[in-house]
Amino acid sequence: MSFYHPRETRIQTSAGSLWHCVYGGDKPGIPLLVLHGGPGFLSMPETVCELGNERPVHFYDQLGCGQSDKASDPSLYTPEGYVRELADVRQALGLDEVCLMGFSWGAMLAGLYLLNEKPTGVKAALFCGPLLSSPAWERDQRAYISRMPQEVQEAIFKGEESHDFGSDYQEAMMAYYRRHLCRLDPWPDFVADALEKLNMEIYFRLWGQSEFTISGLLKEYDLMGRLHEIEIPVLLTCGDFDEAGVGTVRHCQMAMPNAGMAVLPDASHLHHIEKSELFLMIVRNFLEEKL
Template sequence: MKHLSEGFVPVTGGNVYYRKTGDGPRVPLLVLHGGPGGMSRESDPLRELGDDRPVIHYDQLGCGNSDRPEDLTLWTVERYVEELAQVREALGLDEVHILGHSWGTMLAAAYLLEQPKGVKSVIFSSPCLNSSMWERDQREYLKQLPQESQDIIERSERENTTDSAEYHQAMIQFYERHVCRLLPWPEELLANMSKSNHQIYGYMWGASEFTVTGTLKSFDVTDRLHEIDMPSLFTCGRYDEATPNTTEYYSSLVPDSEFHVFENSSHMPGVEEPQEYSKVVREFLNSQAK
């Protein structure tokens, strides 16, 4: 597999970085990273699929190696959808498969509901397609934390002290159970987390994974998922924030979609079970006509 190219694409608000891996003959795969405010991973096992098809990652505006404007009006689902269309056009992705992870599934769904041409299939990896259902599921998980941690979280959120060290420590306990169970966390994951754009995350999402206070608080596309008329795969980890029950429910709303659980993962099967993750994605994509 060879590393084909990397560069920048102009989009509304600035330039975004992309990395294109592999030169396989099949229809390219475009990967939408999580966040909001996250970034693509250099060691993403999906890059192994480059022998089948080009795999394109890009850092959304404000993230990773892309420009980092501080204009809050840029951080809307609508502009991210526009950005996705601009990336596709600039890179000549007339036909494409799309994989979104976490927040990337919100972006993928919003984009697909615009009925763009040329999308051959979609993979919703650890999806969040209804913010209130997501928050409900995390609240159930929080009940499994030590009572002291639950009390710290409740008090910090009530008193608006979510920037405190004790809240951060309670948050880490949750993350080690439901975000990435591979301990210690890989250096790249820690580095990427430290590079996250916390302004975007806080503005669009909130203080933590389990409390939605930002502009995505009312996000819900469940009543329109039936409009997605293409081969679709929904995946999650057994211990995922995107719980198996909720992910399977989303899957049930998309006609003829497939559903898969990674038994030894939480929210990052690409980190926790990289070989299995790339294998499942490869098999799904290769089962399509292209």
């Protein structure tokens, strides 16, 4: 089937050339535009590409990420810059009608775009393992850390206090990630490969040393007080061990007038990979009902 054979292109923007691919480009459904996480990560089409049997599913690597160009000046790596880039990508692809799917930081990107740009033609949105409030995210991580083994907690606190993020901190970080980022054992090769390709310059600048040590430009970003402005249909998904805490995701869902929520059992931040069949069923039901 055609959706198994993605078409790759380049998108030219004022800041650089971006990698893009589409699955199911000839399908009739309203297109899905996928915004990857990070910041500084890259597209992982696995699982989500399966939706290309019903509609075009577009992926692109944000500036500085994956197969896209690196910025000529690191100061271009800003949340606002990525919002402008999203608008440029949508225009370049001719997506007059579209459904946005944002993973983690990609949900914040989608939220900023919807709230600040007030775009027309966005028919629905999916926020997966969503970062929508950095302060709430940080509180959730601190609660999770308090339930980690004592030696893991001590290594994290010592690293943060001394600003020594060496081997002890890194080992504690990975123990945390195996519980709250991806619970598969071993991690799929494509997940490990993608993490190795994370652009740390972007990650440090916008976020921090790890998922729980936050010091970057996004530290104070909080959309919670404006989520009521998002009136389109929204589906929020998370795992019950997700870095995006279930309670926080629930607060975000309740703040929006037309939002639903699904919690995937025994899953974490990469719940769409850990529980791919269930995730796809939930998403397909939402898209069929709302689009």
